[in-house]
Amino acid sequence: MDIKLCVFLSFALLSLGIAAANDLLLVTVATDHNDGLRRYLRSARINDLNVQVFGLGEKWQGGDMTGQGGGHKINILKKELEKYKDQEDLIIMFTDSYDVVLTAGKDEIIEKFRKFDARVVFSAEGFCWPDKSLYDQYPEVKINEKRFLCSGGFIGYAPEIYSIISHTAVDNTDDDQLYYTNIFLDKTLREKWSIKLDKKSELFINLHGALGDIMLKFKGDHSFLYNVKTGTVPIVIHGNGPIKPEFNRLANYLADGWTPSSGCVTCGEETISLDGLLEDDYPTIMMGIFVERPTPFLRELFKHVAALDYPKSKISVFMHNTVERHQQELKTFLLEVGQEYESLRVINPMDEVTEADARNSAIDDCIKMACQYFLNIDGDVHVENSNAIKLLMRQNRSVIAPMISRHGKAWSNFWGGLSSTGFYARSEDYMDIVNRDRVGLWNVPYMGGMYLIQAHVLPSIQGGFASSEGFDADMALCATLRDKGVFMFVTNRDWYGHLINTDDVDIKRKHPELYQIFNNPLDWERRYIHENYSQSLAPDSVIEQPCPDVFYFPIMTEMFCDEIVEEMEYYGGWSGGKNNDPRLAGGYENVPTDDIHMTQVNLQDDWLEFLRLYVANLATRVFPGYHSNPPRAILNFIVKYNPERQRELRPHHDSSTFTINIALNTPHVDYEGGGCRFIRYNCSIIETRKGWMAMHPGRLTHYHEGLQIKSGTRYIFVSFVDP
Numbered sequence: 001m002d003i004k005l006c007v008f009l010s011f012a013l014l015s016l017g018i019a020a021a022n023d024l025l026l027v028t029v030a031t032d033h034n035d036g037l038r039r040y041l042r043s044a045r046i047n048d049l050n051v052q053v054f055g056l057g058e059k060w061q062g063g064d065m066t067g068q069g070g071g072h073k074i075n076i077l078k079k080e081l082e083k084y085k086d087q088e089d090l091i092i093m094f095t096d097s098y099d100v101v102l103t104a105g106k107d108e109i110i111e112k113f114r115k116f117d118a119r120v121v122f123s124a125e126g127f128c129w130p131d132k133s134l135y136d137q138y139p140e141v142k143i144n145e146k147r148f149l150c151s152g153g154f155i156g157y158a159p160e161i162y163s164i165i166s167h168t169a170v171d172n173t174d175d176d177q178l179y180y181t182n183i184f185l186d187k188t189l190r191e192k193w194s195i196k197l198d199k200k201s202e203l204f205i206n207l208h209g210a211l212g213d214i215m216l217k218f219k220g221d222h223s224f225l226y227n228v229k230t231g232t233v234p235i236v237i238h239g240n241g242p243i244k245p246e247f248n249r250l251a252n253y254l255a256d257g258w259t260p261s262s263g264c265v266t267c268g269e270e271t272i273s274l275d276g277l278l279e280d281d282y283p284t285i286m287m288g289i290f291v292e293r294p295t296p297f298l299r300e301l302f303k304h305v306a307a308l309d310y311p312k313s314k315i316s317v318f319m320h321n322t323v324e325r326h327q328q329e330l331k332t333f334l335l336e337v338g339q340e341y342e343s344l345r346v347i348n349p350m351d352e353v354t355e356a357d358a359r360n361s362a363i364d365d366c367i368k369m370a371c372q373y374f375l376n377i378d379g380d381v382h383v384e385n386s387n388a389i390k391l392l393m394r395q396n397r398s399v400i401a402p403m404i405s406r407h408g409k410a411w412s413n414f415w416g417g418l419s420s421t422g423f424y425a426r427s428e429d430y431m432d433i434v435n436r437d438r439v440g441l442w443n444v445p446y447m448g449g450m451y452l453i454q455a456h457v458l459p460s461i462q463g464g465f466a467s468s469e470g471f472d473a474d475m476a477l478c479a480t481l482r483d484k485g486v487f488m489f490v491t492n493r494d495w496y497g498h499l500i501n502t503d504d505v506d507i508k509r510k511h512p513e514l515y516q517i518f519n520n521p522l523d524w525e526r527r528y529i530h531e532n533y534s535q536s537l538a539p540d541s542v543i544e545q546p547c548p549d550v551f552y553f554p555i556m557t558e559m560f561c562d563e564i565v566e567e568m569e570y571y572g573g574w575s576g577g578k579n580n581d582p583r584l585a586g587g588y589e590n591v592p593t594d595d596i597h598m599t600q601v602n603l604q605d606d607w608l609e610f611l612r613l614y615v616a617n618l619a620t621r622v623f624p625g626y627h628s629n630p631p632r633a634i635l636n637f638i639v640k641y642n643p644e645r646q647r648e649l650r651p652h653h654d655s656s657t658f659t660i661n662i663a664l665n666t667p668h669v670d671y672e673g674g675g676c677r678f679i680r681y682n683c684s685i686i687e688t689r690k691g692w693m694a695m696h697p698g699r700l701t702h703y704h705e706g707l708q709i710k711s712g713t714r715y716i717f718v719s720f721v722d723p
Contacts (some may be wrong), residue, residue, distance in 0.1 A: 017081035022091055024106045025158075026051045026364075027081070028097040029073045031060040034099030034614060035487040042269070043255035047105040053097070054080045061172040068130045070151065071174035078165045085162035093155040095204075098485060099239040099247060100152070101254045101310045103224050109235055111568075112203050113155050119194035120156030122149050122165065122180065123204030123238065130175050137185045144229040145199035146210075149184050151177035152238045153204040177380055178513050205234035205338060208241030216253055221262040223253045237606050240550070245418040247444035248487070249427055252442050264440030267493060272396045282314045283373055283393070284342070286366035291321040291330070291379035292355045293321075296513045297523040298326055301382055302333035303315035303499065309386040312340040315375075318365055320347045320358035325507055326379075351524045356473045358720040359465040367458050374453040379415070381449045382523075384497035391494055392452040395441060397480060400449035400489045402496035403442075405434050407522040414490040415444075422471065432493055442490045445482060447472040449499060462485045498522065510570035511563040517606045528560035529614060530691055537616060543622055549697060551622045555614065556691040561664040565715050568638050577646040594646040595708075595718075598636040607636045611719060618695065619721070620656060631721045638664070641674055641706065641714040649706030651679055656698030656720035663688035664715035671712030698723075 007126035026049050030037045033056060044051045044595030047288065055076045060410075063069025067294045084090055091110060094104075106497070113121060114613065124146035124290075128135045141147045154161075167189070171178055183189050184197075205214065213229045225232055237254060239247025252258055257266045274282065289305065290490055291298065317338070321330055327348065338344055339592035345365065353361075359376075366374045377383065381404060385391070392400050405412035412434050416427025422444070432438040465473040492661050501519040505512050507714065517524045532554045535541055544552040577583065577594040600606040608630065634653070641647065667688060676694070680703055685694060696702045698720060 005196060010247055020112050024049075025084065025090060025092045026054055026101075027092060027094050029055045029076050030097045031055045032097065032485070033060045034485045036485055038100070039487075040095075040097040041094045041253060042266070042384060043100075043102040044239050046104055046255045049102060050103060051697050052080070059292075062176075068175040068719055069173055069179070071179065072172035073585075074165050074170045074176050074179060075172060077087045078162075078170075081158070081162050081165065084158040087158045091155065092158050092161045093153070093236075094161075095153040095236050096238060096240075099244060101237045101239075101251045102235060103237060103254055104235040107348075109155070109203065110233070115202070118156070118162040118196040120154060121196050121198050121203065122151070122184065123153040123206055123208050123236070123239070124197040124199050124201070125206040126209040127241075130178050131181070134181060134185060140509075141199050141520050144213075144564035146197070146201065147199070149181050149197060149208045150204075150238070150240065151180050152206060152240050153236045154180075155203065155484070156193075156195075160556075164193060164195075196263040200230040200232050201234045201390045202232050203234060204236045205267050206237065206238045206240045207247055207649070208239075208243050211243060211246060212462040216217050216250060218253075218259045218261070218537060221265075223256050223258050225250070225254070225258050235667060237372055242420075243456075244482070246427075248445070249416060249429070250441040254441070258438070258440045265357045266440045267395070267491075270396050271394050273394060273677070274390055279311045279313065281309050283371070284311070284371045285315045285373045285375050285389070286318060286362065286371040287315050287341075287375045287377065288318045288320070288359065288362040289325055289377050289379070290319075290355065290359065291323060294323050294507045294512070295326065295379040295500060295502050296505055297382070297527065298329045298379060299332070300523065300527070301377075301379060301500075302329060302394055304338045304383050305377060306333065307386050308383070308389055309387045312337065314342050314359055316343040316345075316365075316369060316371065317341045318345050318362040320353065320355070320362075322349050322355070323507070326347045332585065333697050334682075335512035356465040356467070359473055359477070360463055363458055363462055363464075366455070367462070370455075372455050374458060375457070376453075378449045380500040380502050382500060383450055385494060387454070387494075387572040388414075390451075390495050391468060391496075392491070395491060396443070397454075397489045398457050398486050399447075399451060399453050400441075400491060401447035402494070403436075403490045404496050404499050406499045406501055407520070411499065412432055413447060414444045415446035416442075416444060416446040422469065422475070427519070433490070436492050436495075439492055441493070443487050444490050445488070446475065446478045447488045448478075450496075451488075456636070457486055458483075460486065461526075468563065484490065510567045514560075514563060514567055515603065515606060521613075530554040530558055531559055533614065533693075537621060543587065546694070547678050547696075548681050549701065550683075551618075552685075553618055553693045553695065554689075554691060555618075555693040556662055558690055561662075561690050564638065564717065565664050567601065568715075569638075571596060571601050573600055574640055574645070580601070591650060591652040593637070593639045593649060594641070595639045596635040604636060607719070610632060611636075611721065615660060615693075615695075615719075622630070622660065622695065626657075628722050632723065633719045633721045634723055636713070636719045637717075639716050639718055641671070641709045641712060641716075648708040651703055651705040653700070653703055653722045654698035657722035659696055659698045659702075660719045660721065661696075662696045662717040663690055664717055665691055665696075665713075666690045667714075671709055671714040673708055673710035676704055677707055678702055 045714045062072030096642050126146050128148045138147050152668045211226050215228050217226045295609045337596050377498050415424050416430035417425035419425045464477050467476030536553045576597050579592050581589040598607045612630040616631050675684050677684040
């Protein structure tokens with residue numbers, strides 16, 4: 001007979017309550033079609049196992065399963081399995097489903113079961129639960145074997161299975177494990193029904209208390225667990241008890257979900273596409289933007305949000321800002337693109353709404369508006385991939401976040417593990433995921449910053465941002481999702497952007513971003529370093545020389561020039577160009593300027609870092625044979641020239657090996673006159689360019705003076721390097 005016909009007839013007979021000889025019926029009880037069940041069914045499908053799911057749609061009456069309970073499972077099984085009770089050759093395997101993954105198929109299951117030479121085999125664990133007083137009644141076992149019965153999985157012939165589950169009446173709220181335990185500990189019943197425990201985890205492994213026993217292994221495109229203590233390869237992997245986060249991590253790989261040879265197989269499953277949709281048919285989104293603390297480079301965040309490739313007419317915006325100084329950046333964003341969105345709701349600092357309340361309100365609004373997705377973007381997330389929304393939707397997961405980290409750091413928006421108190425723990429694959437050495441879709445216990453939630457999840461997390469356990473709002477949400485059995489996925493299949501470091505932001509400053517070269521070097525560079533800076537480093541580049549041995553480079557953006565000038569004027573501590581100068585070691589300046597030293601505004605270390613990163617290599621480029629990195633610079637200062645305070649500067653040598661002089665504003669626009677004359681060469685630089693840097697030797701050769709300014713105010717940034 002054709003094998004396909006045999007399989008068809010086998011399934012047909014099972015559906016009628018008639019089993020083929022030595023057939024396997026895999027069953028589970030699940031009242032909710034949640035993420036855990038979907039994962040379980042996938043693992044069965046991968047291994048060509050047909051599953052009958054009992055109880056779907058019923059109201060669960062077996063307790064919350066954090067303590068004793070589960071009797072409802074027995075009663076559901078009793079009702080559904082009665083039709084098989086007389087089929088002597090039918091093998092029935094029951095497993096839990098929400099926290100179970102299967103790693104092999106029917107033939108291997110039956111083969112391993114037969115080796116027990118038993119009619120029924122229950123899984124085993126290392127804990128005597130729920131009644132510890134029964135400890136001594138269990139038969140002794142050998143070292144490394146598990147002694148105690150676990151109800152999460154069992155396998156046996158149909159008549160014995162049905163006799164066990166129908167032995168006595170069970171209330172729905174009774175404990176199923178205690179029910180089976182009492183039967184097993186009754187020697188007469190144990191022998192009558194030939195019941196054994198899977199002490200070596202041949203078929204079943206219960207991971208609570210056994211994580212140290214197992215090793216994740218791969219063979220080609222197959223993934224499995226190996227029990228290093230018993231030398232077995234269990235098939236039913238049960239993440240029972242409080243170790244769910246670690247089980248979920250392992251389940252990312254099991255059932256061949258991810259292997260080194262095949263990569264992420266699950267990434268291509270159950271996906272959706274928006275290709276070809278008309279704009280009116282796009283799903284509706286509630287986009288919540290939350291600025292909960294002083295955050296540098298916020299204007300760049302709004303630029304990225306505005307650039308997201310998704311119809312703004314299908315997005316409603318909910319904004320919460322708690323920082324008064326950020327109001328202008330929010331207003332600018334709303335004025336530029338706010339009218340393009342479907343609707344806007346803005347909660348400002350003066351409204352005094354807490355973060356948790358604001359986030360809960362955004363979820364409530366999304367539900368009321370019947371939106372199809374909720375998209376969260378925090379103020380520290382720079383989402384630079386304009387396709388981010390479509391990419392996240394494509395994966396079709398209940399909750400999904402893009403993997404985003406701080407530039408060059410291991411700090412990211414997800415946790416790979418969870419401590420016993422609900423806080424961060426590093427998983428063994430965390431760095432591989434952050435560094436994208438392993439690319440895929442990862443079930444994690446915590447994600448934040450940016451994430452997309454499908455609408456069906458929203459009612460279950462209403463109020464979920466509030467916590468009575470001392471959790472932050474995002475931790476509270478993740479705890480709620482875990483409690484509800486909703487999986488949180490992080491994808492690193494694509495590059496999405498980076499996180500801003502919001503630590504140590506000095507909001508007393510006019511422009512706090514100027515102080516971020518250490519905490520946020522990438523963003524500092526993007527905002528402040530001239531777009532053509534790197535051209536000067538090319539070996540074949542021609543460097544301008546407006547005067548002999550005076551080299552001219554584009555180095556700073558106009559934004560830097562404007563902001564550093566505003567920062568100095570905001571500080572206001574100009575020296576007045578006096579000879580007596582308490583800021584200097586000797587207290588006297590021979591050629592004084594009206595200036596502010598970087599030490600006065602706490603920018604000295606930042607500017608030395610700038611010299612190290614951006615100036616030292618230019619000096620090496622134009623002064624062959626000279627190399628000093630990091631360069632030393634005691635004096636780094638901004639000079640202010642205007643007719644009322646200081647018009648000019650008499651001829652002098654600089655106390656430096658070389659000097660840099662950056663023009664911070666524009667002649668004929670901001671001032672008239674001014675410039676620098678190198679006396680030995682009778683060469684002047686008058687038509688300076690904003691953001692460009694002149695670099696020239698200091699001592700001996702380049703005796704120079706500051707030319708008289710006629711009107712307006714001229715600003716320059718000067719550093720005496722390697723004095």
